[in-house]
Structure formats: C-alpha cells, structure tokens
Amino acid sequence: MLQEFSSPPLHEASPCVLETERLSLRRPTLADVKAIARLANDRRIAENTRRLPHPYLQEHAVDFMRYLAAEPREIAFLIEHNFVAVGVAGLALHEADRPELGYWLGVEHWGQGFGTEAARAVIDYYFEEFDGEHLLAGARVANPASRSVLEKCGFQWTGVELHRIESLGSSTPVDRFRLSRGVWSSLKHWGRSVRRES
Numbered sequence: 001m002l003q004e005f006s007s008p009p010l011h012e013a014s015p016c017v018l019e020t021e022r023l024s025l026r027r028p029t030l031a032d033v034k035a036i037a038r039l040a041n042d043r044r045i046a047e048n049t050r051r052l053p054h055p056y057l058q059e060h061a062v063d064f065m066r067y068l069a070a071e072p073r074e075i076a077f078l079i080e081h082n083f084v085a086v087g088v089a090g091l092a093l094h095e096a097d098r099p100e101l102g103y104w105l106g107v108e109h110w111g112q113g114f115g116t117e118a119a120r121a122v123i124d125y126y127f128e129e130f131d132g133e134h135l136l137a138g139a140r141v142a143n144p145a146s147r148s149v150l151e152k153c154g155f156q157w158t159g160v161e162l163h164r165i166e167s168l169g170s171s172t173p174v175d176r177f178r179l180s181r182g183v184w185s186s187l188k189h190w191g192r193s194v195r196r197e198s
C-alpha cells in the first residue's frame with residue numbers, strides 16, 4: 001500500500017522485514033545497541049556518513065533508537081547476514097521532495113556486495129511503500145565504493161553539494177545522485193532475454 005508522507009506513524013504502519021538472497025533487514029531494537037556501536041565505531045565509516053559521530057559509543061546507539069522511536073520520518077533497518085549484524089541502511093523522509101537513502105557497513109563486511117544488496121532492498125521498499133517519484137542519495141567525492149553502490153542501483157549523478165560531516169566538524173564536497181521511479185521500474189522489469197542459435 002502506498003503511504004502519504006503526511007500519514008504519521010510510519011513505523012507502526014509497516015513493521016516489515018526485508019529479505020534478500022544473503023541478507024535480512026529488520027527494524028533495530030535496544031537489544032542491538034552493542035552490535036551497532038561495535039560496528040559503527042570506525043572513523044572510515046563516520047567520515048563517509050553525515051551524522052555518525054566518532055568515536056561511536058553505545059550511548060550513541062541508544063540515542064539513535066530513541067530518535068527512531070520518536071521520528072516516524074526516519075526509517076532504519078539493521079542489516080544481518082546469517083543472523084549477525086553487519087550494518088545499517090535506511091531512509092530519511094523529512095522533506096517530501098528530498099527522500100534520502102543512507103547505509104553503512106562494518107568495515108570487516110566491506111567488499112562482498114552487501115552494500116549493493118542492502119541498498120537495493122531499501123530502494124524496493126521505498127518505491128513499493130511510498131508514492132514518491134524519486135529517491136536521492138549522496139556519496140563523498142572521495143568515496144568511490146559508495147558511488148559504485150549507487151550506480152549499480154541505477155542512481156544517476158546530478159551534481160555536487162557541500163555537506164557537513166559530523167565527525168569531521170566541517171563541510172566537504174558530496175556527489176549527489178537521483179533514482180527516479182521510472183528508472184527503478186524499468187530496471188525491475190527488464191527481464192532476461194534468451195539467445196537461440198538459428
């Protein structure tokens with residue numbers, strides 16, 4: 001069912017689990033704060049995300065849970081592989097025309113395609129659950145891995161903006177990307193063609 005941005009309790013409205021080939025994405029709870037803090041406490045993650053502080057302590061994860069409970073326009077999924085937490089992905093829906101995708105993985109889980117697999121699950125969730133016409137995302141200019149994830153998901157580059165990075169305490173250039181519903185739908189429906197020898 002498509003949701004209007006004005007409908008308030010997004011969390012209660014759609015408490016679902018997203019399953020991919022290798023991953024499971026579910027809403028995090030207070031029981032996950034230890035795992036989240038352990039994974040997030042790495043400067044290589046903080047410096048590539050806008051709001052993660054560094055060092056990242058358990059109290060930051062508790063604050064994050066409280067924030068999620070109070071803010072229906074922020075949707076987060078804990079990413080699990082074989083029932084072990086590997087990262088977090090989510091949507092910030094504060095501005096109706098600027099819905100934003102975000103994600104990070106614990107460093108030991110990089111380089112296995114999990115970032116792309118998790119991002120695709122959240123993208124599908126967004127276009128299936130909401131009626132927005134596009135989804136936005138950003139990657140620091142010095143973050144080719146995230147840029148690659150976005151391009152593999154069909155995002156197109158739209159320009160560069162200066163964004164403040166919490167852990168740096170300063171602003172830095174960020175490549176901005178957009179995925180339209182039309183491109184997403186086209187990618188989803190682009191079935192395999194079969195070649196037969198004549």
Ligand SMILES: CC(C)(COP(=O)(O)OP(=O)(O)OC[C@H]1O[C@@H](n2cnc3c(N)ncnc32)[C@H](O)[C@@H]1OP(=O)(O)O)[C@@H](O)C(=O)NCCC(=O)NCCS
Pocket residue numbers: 044045048049050101102103104105106109110111112113114115116117138139140143144145146148149
């Ligand atoms: C971005 C991030 C989620 C990627 O996770 P991941 O699971 O390693 O990503 P994937 O394996 O799905 O894809 C990464 C791609 O980047 C490529 N890549 C990685 N490092 C690269 C580099 N230095 N230069 C060029 N490409 C690079 C990989 O080769 C891969 O592309 P391929 O599948 O074509 O080979 C992870 O690096 C991360 O958490 N970074 C810190 C937080 C962050 O940047 N979040 C995104 C901003 S909101």
